[in-house]
Amino acid sequence: MSFDALLFLSFGGPEGPEDVRPFLENVTRGRGVPPERLDEVAEHYLHFGGVSPINRLNRDIMAALRSELDAQGRRLPVYFGNRNWHPMIEDTVGEMADDGVRRALVFATSAWGGYSGCKQYHEDIARARTAVGERAPELVKLRQFFDHPLFVEANAEAVRTALAGLRESGQQPRLVFTAHSIPVRADEQEGPDGRGQWYSRQVAEAARLVAEELGIETYDVVWQSRSGPPQVPWLEPDVVDHIEDLHAKGVDSVVVSPIGFVSDHLEVIWDLDNEAQEKAAELGMGFARAATAGTDPRFARMIVELIAEHTDGTVPRKLSELPAAGSTTNGEPCAPGC
């Protein structure tokens, strides 16, 4: 099938102190996040001048993607839209319509299924098309890529580099993968195969694949950045608590791989480079944070492969047995709870 454009769809983040509150209101509208949590997160953003690195990092990935498309002789203009901050997806889809785009692919910057990583992006697509009306292009979302070989290799390479640094100084680092926590209830309910735990199984599978690529048998999968009211259970353990736990067990150092995130956005630099790193320092443990996959040249190549599955009908490359869902047209849900 032929497509006129690609919409690069992401989360969005504030670009100055005055953006922080309205951005957080967009993120949490109707989500039951307590005001104390919002105050706390606002402080994290303000600590960095109210600027999230996410927009710049997304622009870097798009630049790499454009070069890769050019290098392969593929003519596909790339547009940028976000769920929570400017450029907003509604405006971008309007602009695409103005430019005469009739049919476009959509790459969303999450590897995962589940509500925040997948379904909510479908809702964004549907909302934007409604806002634009009849002129809106047909929008086909690309699939989840948690087990794509290039995603796995990019993460493995980053872990290899982080491990090497600590090993050079004579330490025996434990490998710890982290992803964004979600409410336990939400995790239990989701999954196109009816078994639930869709998000946490995909995260576990991606971690297993990266560890296998590195020949590492002992590693952990933990969670970070929990939100919501304290009485609601979210996926645990938290990465910071887990570092304490490892220390108590005699582990001398950790490599933390934020496999749950595509780039070094605020939750990575605050919760890991700040809080987790501080905890490790306090305990006298070695600490290294592996890079996120987005800056690795393989990441842009992977996006082009995902595009080619639609434009050239190439066979999807994936390393696990878990289905990679998430590709639908115009924001149609893919499967109940997916």
Ligand SMILES: CC1=C(CCC(=O)O)c2cc3nc(cc4[nH]c(cc5[nH]c(cc1n2)c(C)c5CCC(=O)O)c(CCC(=O)O)c4C)C(CCC(=O)O)=C3C
């Ligand atoms: C699974 C998942 C991913 C990974 C998949 C993906 O990448 O999409 C992710 C990514 C991100 N989350 C981000 C930021 C935020 N997430 C929040 C809140 C929440 N996240 C949730 C889940 C996830 N989030 C959930 C269940 C909530 C509770 C509210 C709700 O049910 O929706 C809040 C509100 C304050 C707070 O409570 O922390 C903020 C500010 C940023 C941008 C950071 C930047 O600006 O650099 C990114 C990439």
Ligand SMILES: [Fe+2]
């Ligand atoms: Fe989030």
